[in-house]
Amino acid sequence: MTPATHDDWLHRAKTLAPPVTHLIDGGEEAGAGGTFTVVSPRDGQVLAEVADAGTAEVDTAVAAARRAFDHGPWPRLAPAERGRILVRLAALLEEHRADLALTVSLEMGKPITDAHDIELRAVINTFRWYGELAGKLTDESPHTPPDALALVTREPAGVVGAVVPWNFPLTLAGWKVAPALAAGCTVVLKPSENSPLSALLLGRLALEAGLPPGVLNVVAGDGPVAGRALGLHPDVDVLAFTGSTAVGRHFLRYAADSNLKRVWLELGGKSPNIVLPDAPDLDRAAATAAWGIFFNQGEMCTAPSRLLVHRSVADRVTEAVVARARALRVGDPLDPATEMGALVGRAHLDRVLGHIRTGADAGARLRTGGTPTRTETGGYYLEPTVFDQVAPDSRLAREEIFGPVLSVLAFDDVDEAVALANATEYGLAAGLWTSDLSTAHKVSRALKAGTVWVNCYEEGDLTVPFGGMKQSGNGRDKSAHALEKYTELKTTWIQL
Structure with a gap:
């Protein structure tokens, strides 16, 4: 039952125990990088000591995502089956809505009413929407001369690194993770070091919903170390980032200095x-x-x-x-x-x-x-x-x-x-x-x-896309257009 009063939320906060270790290949991973402190902006008090991902932990998470993509069942499942698992995840997010909202409110200072009624509504709807969309997408067969057949298929792009900020820690994670999973990709999610707890809980619920090990990995750590490691990693095929324009430039450089991975940026604004x-x-x-x-x-x-x-x-x-x-x-x-x-x-x-x-x-x-x-x-x-x-x-x-x-x-x-x-x-x-x-x-x-x-x-x-022009970034979150970031178009020409 959702707490109704200030005292109810205060009481629930006393017993909240969010996960504090990475989620890698379906298991808890403390790593060797030590811990960092998450402080609640509500009162300046320590919320948790969280496992701190270094390059080694990111390498392990990417390797798990690579195996899950190259050899695991997820990209090979029928899209409708992937969709059913995402819808099941949406139901679990609804079931745990109060604890997720409380975690978001405590870690980044958002009013609990906004966290529960707006942020959680958004992330639940996101996983449900992409789950329902997954089995409804079609490929193309363009008109060709009578002696040929052309097929245009959308194939999952591979391993996705998703780096998201603290202001909407679950909503923005959902906007990237849900379409990537619906497309058949595997994901390494790095939340902000200010708000890692809700993302770590999301990862556990994804496992409970039926995602195979390695399909969604969550590593907590700071941008200059963990974020950089994801950006430079040669086995990351797509990097999706929401945050500042200055950091967006870093990710473009990381792509240039590594494997020319596609980088999708949703950056700042002065609207x-x-x-x-x-x-x-x-x-x-x-x-x-x-x-x-x-x-x-x-x-x-x-x-x-x-x-x-x-x-x-x-x-x-x-x-x-x-x-x-x-x-x-x-x-x-x-x-x-x-x-x-x-x-x-x-x-x-x-x-x-x-x-x-x-x-x-x-x-x-x-x-x-x-x-x-x-x-x-x-x-x-x-x-x-x-x-x-x-x-x-x-x-x-x-x-x-x-x-x-x-x-x-x-x-x-x-x-x-x-x-x-x-x-x-x-x-x-x-x-x-x-x-x-x-x-x-x-x-x-x-x-x-x-x-x-x-x-x-x-x-x-x-149903409508979201994203920017100029130095506010490129690509689009939300809507069916988001799938374009996580798929590759392949043309097959068959001479008859």
Whole structure:
């Protein structure tokens, strides 16, 4: 039964015992790399000592995945049978939903309501959706001359290295692992060292669902060692990464320095949210803008961190956003009433505070927030923060902060709004608020972003692809298009 109250979650947290060793070839593996400490951003207390993967552990995991791909049953199972196992995994994730949500909340600071109702819903739906899709894919037989037959088949690409961040530790793991497994690949998953516990539990449930040993391996460790080892490994055929643009560049170099493995990157963002004066509901636009930047403590690559507002309505919209920010409840992540939890760690909090100081020093006007809060808890909490009068060329307007910090910029016409929106190295997502259908189409096409939300933000489901343009990355997660990352097209031409 899902805990209902703050006290219920606190009680459950006392007995939570997530796995702390690697999962390699179907077994527990402590490795020889020692351990690292996972600290809860909720209160700064130690959650667990977790096995630390070095190059040796990554080599062992990749070797297991290689054997499972080259000689094991998984790539050779009927796709529908692979799908049934993924659907069974989705059912197990539902069965263990409370413990998974609690683990996510404790390791990265997400409010428990968001972890349970949003993150777990997303990962459960992901495994179920790809499980149901697996047996419905078809190959091609193009039209050929009468004396030939052409077959185009999709074959699993091989061993996949998946490196995922801490902000949505299960959702983003699911977006990579589920389509890779559905395609018939084997996987080595490396979660962030900030949030390894939920991924280690996911791996155990995958075994329980019926994945053969070696098909999904989970190794915990830091990026410069374990992530680098995966990126350089000659037996990894595909590398899928979500994280910063700087680290994405490293993975491209690793591929160049090893076996030219395919590298799929979902990277940073500085997403614009454009409010035109003919928005169908300015109050809803303001409320959505506030929700978008403060949801998940602003620790989202798609967060609408730049609010671009037409000058004629800028004051009204900004005041409404500021009011929402001031009313937001920052609290214990284990309290179901909490709306914004803790930032992931001390170093990240200090980094966000550095951006806030830089913005103020550059002349932007701090309207609300900007100060750590709940410091007596030992956790890493920050007030929701809003700046206006932000210069378009300032660091506030151009650099990804990855925290609950909103920059408001005013514009005078649609052309200026589009120019401001595109004046960034990123191209992940954008929002647009207008009642004019023609404007909606024209501006959406003009925006250099992988996703454009019109009169909403962060909406969608698994049927639509997700990914970025420019330095926000390449390839797509979600939808049937994600399978393209984990398959190879083979042409067979038969002369009759």
